[in-house]
């Protein structure tokens with residue numbers, strides 16, 4: 001099935017420069033954020049096989065889970081509208097008095113939002129059970145799934161054999177699993193965790209991989225969360241503005257700004273071999289910046 005609302009021709013590779021350049025190492029970024037203004041970056045790839053399956057199997061509704069600022073929620077809402085299927089978002093926490101831009105947008109795309117308490121949200125099976133008589137196609141929170149990982153394998157079609165390292169941000173690890181599966185034997189995939197103390201992340205990622213891929217070269221790196229998931233101290237905002245000035249690449253506060261910072265820091269620490277050629281994955285997420293005060297960023 002063709003999901004022709006996303007335009008793969010809009011994806012491009014851009015050379016990037018870090019202020020303290022390290023000799024002999026080339027750094028490029030894959031601008032997946034450009035594939036669609038809302039179903040941006042990795043969310044299109046994670047959803048694509050689910051959307052195709054839901055349509056093929058005759059479901060009339062896709063239901064999924066997420067927080068009030070979830071890129072996955074807004075991408076799912078918009079994608080469902082594009083393919084002409086209903087959508088339901090189970091949202092963590094009570095209905096807020098003033099809604100986030102993410103939830104406003106999701107509702108605009110026709111997603112029905114159902115709020116559940118933080119406590120109840122933990123038990124996904126019991127939530128699903130309440131709707132067991134409905135014809136819903138369920139997608140996990142954040143799109144975490146084998147099918148999601150398979151869909152992100154496509155990202156590797158832009159990464160030729162000249163690259164030695166592929167670096168991405170990780171939330172659930174779904175995209176990273178796809179990149180590991182799609183990478184070549186001589187390449188290393190590095191995942192930058194944006195979560196604090198997520199000790200099971202590597203394992204969660206590995207669960208999505210076919211066993212034959214477990215011998216590939218991959219690594220999860222911690223310590224670049226800037227205080228925790230979605231935390232964005234001034235130091236991070238300053239970095240985003242500097243990176244934009246230097247490279248004309250907008251990044252998001254939750255994932256890609258931390259990814260780019262991590263690569264810069266790892267370069268300075270001598271983590272990469274000389275003559276490395278690194279591909280950073282711009283996995284999108286720019287809509288998340290709408291939660292900032294206007295003019296915080298030079299772009300936006």
Ligand SMILES: *Cc1c(COP(=O)(O)O)cnc(C)c1O
Pocket residue numbers: 041042043046071072142169170171172173174175176252255256283284285286
């Ligand atoms: C959702 C998201 C991620 C995390 O992807 P996972 O597959 O859950 O690890 C990374 N970057 C951006 C911009 C995202 O929106």
